Amino acid sequence: MSDITGLPDGWEVRHSNSKNLPYYFNASTKESRWEPPSGTDPEKLKAYMATYHSGPSGIAGLPAEGKIRCAHLLVKHRDSRRPSSWRENNITRSKEEAIEILRGHEQRIKSGEIRLADLAVSESDCSSARKKGDLGFFGRGEMQKEFEDAAFALKPGEISSIVESPSGVHLIERYV
Numbered sequence: 473m474s475d476i477t478g479l480p481d482g483w484e485v486r487h488s489n490s491k492n493l494p495y496y497f498n499a500s501t502k503e504s505r506w507e508p509p510s511g512t513d514p515e516k517l518k519a520y521m522a523t524y525h526s527g528p529s530g531i532a533g534l535p536a537e538g539k540i541r542c543a544h545l546l547v548k549h550r551d552s553r554r555p556s557s558w559r560e561n562n563i564t565r566s567k568e569e570a571i572e573i574l575r576g577h578e579q580r581i582k583s584g585e586i587r588l589a590d591l592a593v594s595e596s597d598c599s600s601a602r603k604k605g606d607l608g609f610f611g612r613g614e615m616q617k618e619f620e621d622a623a624f625a626l627k628p629g630e631i632s633s634i635v636e637s638p639s640g641v642h643l644i645e646r647y648v
């Protein structure tokens with residue numbers, strides 16, 4: 473059993489956005505359920521939920537358990553889910569062209585010439601551009617899977633390689 477959550481080994485608490493409710497998920501068996509599994513220590517679980525799942529940012533602005541904070545720079549292309557943005561009403565570039573553009577941004581960022589946040593303001597096709605690409609805190613289950621997996625694989629401070637999602641191609645920087 474996990475000392476932190478009180479749940480049996482392998483089980484974790486996740487957040488259902490659609491129902492805005494916590495649910496219980498076993499990553500190895502892929503089981504999920506609305507009620508804690510048998511073998512849970514109810515007092516430990518109650519304390520854990522009170523601390524980490526009390527609201528979007530948990531206690532005192534700390535990220536609620538399982539939440540991370542990222543910024544990203546998105547370049548859309550004609551096959552993006554929504555090939556339009558604040559930058560360009562009708563985006564017709566190909567995915568290959570989008571990747572080339574993002575490679576250029578990646579070189580400038582990784583050489584230290586400019587920060588991702590400062591380039592996102594003018595170059596990102598996401599509405600978060602006006603917030604320097606900052607997406608705020610999010611947990612698993614809140615973003616497109618390809619984006620989520622890449623973001624959660626980063627350590628705080630790390631910048632991803634080029635990540636493809638239904639929205640386009642991204643560079644992701646994990647803050648917290």
Ligand SMILES: O=C(CCc1ccccc1)N[C@H](Cc1nc2ccccc2[nH]1)C(=O)O
Pocket residue numbers: 544546554557597598599600606607608615616619637639
């Ligand atoms: O969905 C949004 C808004 C994202 C956002 C989250 C939190 C704060 C501000 C913006 N924008 C889409 C483009 C887009 N697709 C994404 C997929 C994953 C992460 C960020 C993304 N941004 C679009 O503009 O088409």
